[in-house]
Amino acid sequence: MSGAQILPGTLDLLILKAVSLGPEHGYGVLQRLGQLSKGELQIEQGALYPALYRLEKQGLVRSEWGSSENNRRAKFYALTAAGRGRLSEELASWERLVEAMEQVLRSKALAR
Amino acid sequence: MSGAQILPGTLDLLILKAVSLGPEHGYGVLQRLGQLSKGELQIEQGALYPALYRLEKQGLVRSEWGSSENNRRAKFYALTAAGRGRLSEELASWERLVEAMEQVLRSKALAR
DNA sequence: GCCACTTCCCTAATCATCTTAGGGAAACAA
DNA sequence: TTGTTTCCCTAAGATGATTAGGGAAGTGGC
Numbered sequence: 001m002s003g004a005q006i007l008p009g010t011l012d013l014l015i016l017k018a019v020s021l022g023p024e025h026g027y028g029v030l031q032r033l034g035q036l037s038k039g040e041l042q043i044e045q046g047a048l049y050p051a052l053y054r055l056e057k058q059g060l061v062r063s064e065w066g067s068s069e070n071n072r073r074a075k076f077y078a079l080t081a082a083g084r085g086r087l088s089e090e091l092a093s094w095e096r097l098v099e100a101m102e103q104v105l106r107s108k109a110l111a112r
Numbered sequence: 113m114s115g116a117q118i119l120p121g122t123l124d125l126l127i128l129k130a131v132s133l134g135p136e137h138g139y140g141v142l143q144r145l146g147q148l149s150k151g152e153l154q155i156e157q158g159a160l161y162p163a164l165y166r167l168e169k170q171g172l173v174r175s176e177w178g179s180s181e182n183n184r185r186a187k188f189y190a191l192t193a194a195g196r197g198r199l200s201e202e203l204a205s206w207e208r209l210v211e212a213m214e215q216v217l218r219s220k221a222l223a224r
Numbered sequence: 225g226c227c228a229c230t231t232c233c234c235t236a237a238t239c240a241t242c243t244t245a246g247g248g249a250a251a252c253a254a
Numbered sequence: 255t256t257g258t259t260t261c262c263c264t265a266a267g268a269t270g271a272t273t274a275g276g277g278a279a280g281t282g283g284c
Contacts (some may be wrong), residue, residue: 002246005226005271005272006209006239006271007120007122007209008119008120008121008242008269008270008271009119009120009121009123009212009269009270009271010119011270011271013217014216016218017216018216018257019221021184022228023268024280025232025233026232026233026234027231027232027233028232029147029173033216036215036216036219037212037213037215037216038212038215040208040209040211040212040215041212041213041216044272044273045232045234046235046236046269046271046272046273046274046275047232047270047271047272049234049235051234051270052201053234063199064253065240068231070230070231070232070280070281071231071280071281072230072231072232072233072278072281073231073232073233073278073280074231074232075232075233077184080256093143094213094217096152097118097119097152098210100149100150100152100153101122101126101149101153101206103148103149103150103152104126104129104130104145104148104149104153105203105206107126107129107133107148108133108253117242117243117276119241120240120242120269120270121240121241121267121271122242123241123242133284135260137262138262138263139260139261139262140261151240156240156242156243156244157261157262157263158243158263158264158265159241159242159243159246161262161263161264162241162242162263162264163241165263180260182248182251182252182259182260182263183251183252183273184249184250184251184260184261184262185249185250185259185260185261186260186261187261187262191267193235218278
């Protein structure tokens, strides 16, 4: 496989973001993330489904059984209002962390 | 405390980077990272010392007992040649991941 | 009809890594 | 001599991923 593993701690953010683009079933979330990241982000099913269950239990997504484009039984997930709130929190938190990391990683001299 | 927790998986990179700025002891690595990130990145000692041990066992850093600026017994760590190699690998890998994350997080519409 | 393949769902065991929560020693200040 | 800071370290627990299964239902080739 080409892609890298994701960073632990970013899975919920990625799923919420994927679902925010429109209702999607689990398997579709994987493909959607794969496409959007040009194959860089590969998520394992063993991580995905428990995460979806966890997000639903927290009321951040809601699910509904339906039928996929390929005529398969599929559980579609959609973002809730609470999910939108959490998504923007996680986005902000991600940006802060990346900014902090960049400050460290760019530094060339010591400030003591 | 103000700072956020770091992302799991980024600790080795942060430590290698900190040590690459000049030999430092464990406690000093914590302060150095705190300063460089303006307090955003807080690393726990319980995570730091095992990580330093692990890095040394892999030959990425080498250590030497000495005396700190505050006249305390301290073990100073310095980056090895292998450590420099690993650091640049981890840097590249980090950049790739951030780039992939940004592609996903910035997307506003579906490309199917 | 039958078989292989794909799409979709799910769970259990394991592993890696971090937090929490300790403990200890030596220097310095009050 | 007591408390605080600086430094080191380890063990237990939690978290969150990977690995490794299994199952069912549609589709296509033969």
